[in-house]
Amino acid sequence: MNSILGNWAEKFRPHPDGTQLPPHHGHCxxxxxxxxxxxxxxxxxxxxxxxxxxxxxxxxxxxxxIAHGGAVATVLDDLFGFLLYLTGTPAVTRxxxxxxxxxxxxxxxxxxxxxxxxxxxxxxxxxxEMSEVGGTTVATASALFLKVxxxxxxxxxxxxxxxxx
Ligand SMILES: CCCCCCCC(=O)SCCNC(=O)CCNC(=O)[C@H](O)C(C)(C)COP(=O)(O)OP(=O)(O)OC[C@H]1O[C@@H](n2cnc3c(N)ncnc32)[C@H](O)[C@@H]1OP(=O)(O)O
Numbered sequence: 001m002n003s004i005l006g007n008w009a010e011k012f013r014p015h016p017d018g019t020q021l022p023p024h025h026g027h028c029x030x031x032x033x034x035x036x037x038x039x040x041x042x043x044x045x046x047x048x049x050x051x052x053x054x055x056x057x058x059x060x061x062x063x064x065x066i067a068h069g070g071a072v073a074t075v076l077d078d079l080f081g082f083l084l085y086l087t088g089t090p091a092v093t094r095x096x097x098x099x100x101x102x103x104x105x106x107x108x109x110x111x112x113x114x115x116x117x118x119x120x121x122x123x124x125x126x127x128x129e130m131s132e133v134g135g136t137t138v139a140t141a142s143a144l145f146l147k148v149x150x151x152x153x154x155x156x157x158x159x160x161x162x163x164x165x
Contacts (some may be wrong), residue, residue: 008090008150012084012085012088012089012090013088014085014086014088015045015085016045017045017046017047018044018045018046019044019045020042020043020044021043021044021045021050021082021085022085023041024078024081028078029074029078030074030075030077030078030079030081031043031078031081031082037059039054039056039060039071039074039075039078041054041075041078041079043079043082045082045085045086046113048086048115048116049113049114049115050079050082050083050085050086050113050114050115051111051112051113052079052111052112053109053110053111053112053133054075054109054110054112054130055106055107055108055109055110056071056072056075056104056105056106056107056108057106057107058106060106061106063103065105065106066103066104066105066106067103067104067105067106069098069100072098072100072104072130072139073096073098073141075112075130076096076098076112076114076128076130076139076141077093077096077141077143079112079114079128080093080096080114080126080128080141080143080145081093082114083114083115083116083124083126083145084145086116087116087119087124089124089147090147090148090149090150090152090153091124091145091146091147091148092145092146092148092152093143093144093145094143094144094145094146095143095144096141096142096143097141097142097143098139098140098141099139099140099141100138100139101136101137101138101139101140102136102137102138102139103138104130104138104139108132109133110130110131110132110133110138111130111131111132111133111134112128112129112130112131113128113129114126114127114128114141115127115128117142122146122147123144123145123146123147124144124145124146124147125142125143125144126142126143126144126145127140127141127142127143128140128141128142129141
């Protein structure tokens with residue numbers, strides 16, 4: 001098994017409500033603490049949802065002062081990946097749709113929440129939103145995740161040493 005994911009059964013066991021969920025792995029672009037280009041997303045379980053508060057930095061700029069749409073999609077996609085701590089099943093994104101309702105401003109905190117809306121055989125239909133703290137929604141996303149065997153992740157090459165340039 002791809003050692004970067006560690007032991008799936010131990011790691012992706014159900015985590016208690018209210019706790020902080022572990023990153024997928026150290027170099028994950030969305031949540032890995034060791035990825036210098038990453039978003040370092042920190043996610044909590046709240047009931048049957050996963051929640052985060054996130055601030056984009058200058059590394060994620062699209063238009064001046066505004067987060068790149070791909071960066072916003074990355075964070076939403078990675079947030080969906082935390083629902084796997086609730087379902088307990090390995091799964092990957094098959095389709096992702098993002099609606100950008102308002103510019104996401106760099107340096108501003110946003111609240112994110114995601115949930116499974118339908119668990120249908122191999123298919124996990126999920127949805128999420130990103131909002132100003134206590135306010136207006138700036139982006140919504142829906143995705144189809146497909147459950148895979150853990151061997152799916154063996155197809156990845158071992159991570160190269162991190163290049164800080
Ligand atoms: C450890 C977790 C980290 C999480 C990180 C955050 C999430 C990610 O970034 S994941 C990375 C990005 N995603 C990927 O790399 C996935 C790449 N894709 C693949 O590997 C394959 O396409 C894979 C494994 C998803 C599916 O392949 P395969 O097993 O052949 O499935 P496929 O036959 O195409 O579809 C399975 C079923 O889903 C259905 N389906 C496929 N696409 C759709 C769709 N868009 N809408 C509705 N149904 C669909 C199919 O019709 C089929 O249905 P049925 O079984 O009823 O006939």
